[in-house]
Amino acid sequence: MNIRKSFEESNAQSAPLASEHRDEILRMSPEQAIRNDADPEVQLFPTVGYRLRGDSLWRVQIQGRISQASPASLGKRIMLRGLIRALNVPADVAQGDLFQNRVRGFLAAPIAGARIQIELAGQHYVLPRKSKSSGLFQCKLDLTDKQLERFKRYGSGKFQDASVPSQDANQMDVLQKWDVGLGGQASSQVFLAERSGVSVVTDIDDTIKLTEVNSRRRMLQRTFSEPFEPIEGMANIYQRWAEQGALFHYVSSSPWQIYDALNQFLVDNAFPSGSMHLKWFRLRDELFKRWQLLRRKSKGGVIRTLIRRLPQRSFVLVGDSGERDPEIYAKLASKFPRQVARICIRQIQANPLNPERLNKLYRRYGMTVPIQVFSSPSQLGELVTT
Secondary structure, eight states, rough: OOEEEEEEEEEOOOOOTOOOSEEEEEEEEEEEOOHHHHHTEEEEEEEEEEETTTEEEEEEEEEEEEOOOOOOOHHHHHHHHHHHHHOOOOOHHTTTTTHHHHHHHHSSOOOOSOOOEETTTTEEOOOSSOOOSEEEEHHHHHHHEHHHHTTBBOOSSSOTTTSSSOOOOOOEEEEEOOOOOOOOOOOOEEEEESSSEEEEEEEETTEEEETOOOOOOOOHHHHHOOOOOEEETTEEEEEEHHHOEEEEEEEEEEEEEGGHHHHHHHHTTTOHHHHHHHHOOOOOTTTTHHHHHHSSSOOOHHHHHHOOOHHTEEEEEETTTTTHHHHHHHHHHHOTTTTTTEEEEETTTSOOOOHHHHHHHHHOOOOOEEEEESSGGGGGGGGOOO
């Protein structure tokens, strides 16, 4: 059996301040297929594409995971019991749909060694490496403008439910076929960033979604047993920036295992569409006891890679004071002073960015990029470009 997906490209509107080019979105929407719970499941994660030499070649990144529902092993059952104890929630909550959907990614059995074949614009590509023991796979495709041109699609730039067909009239389809010898379907997006323009790198937890990361129990409860709650006003600000030409990259220490729930949160709250860069959490007995410690490992490397791959773009970095966003962003600004144009930090009272902490950042990193501390999204104003 084959896994089939269709890709759409859409284009966010550009403001004169942002870029004379338009950043294109390669949106993937699935063909409907009949499947049951025992079938393998393929997830595709939103990624970014960027230009290589000259102006005619794109490098498109594709990444995802192959897994399968199966009876939980002893280790997974122990992990699940530990999580329920940490959450301190009633049994009916632990058995409810919300909790079960949030832990599904941790309990799914990964499929290792799957060889993936891709068909794009009538050409076939085979991943040089099989899926890893985690079920994760990734691929980089180099495609010319000519190959992509007749498959471009233009859309609204908002996160969309991939199960709902697009209603935009000015779109063209791109068909991809992933032959892994497995059944299933998947959907995601690839965002094509032009050489010049503005990229907004934004955190998720306590920046656009209330998580309370400074309290281990509340963080776990909000992650696994409670509906996600948006920070009021952030989606409106981000949509305004998107209308001015910004391309969004969601970089977070949240686990890939809850990607589906996070993606639905972005859809439901009308955040601008963008690439997703989360963290893979290996399954271990002490995972949830060490959750905060594991989150603290720097996400700076992911942002640094984005900046290096897009050397002519300006970057606006948005985060919060609850963890180490100010320190990570300040270090990046000192290393890339011509690209990092602005840093915005949402104030978290449990760990505020007070004058002492702020002055320490400027003394340590010596950067000239302004750091804006905000409590209300309305304070962010318009998108600033350089």
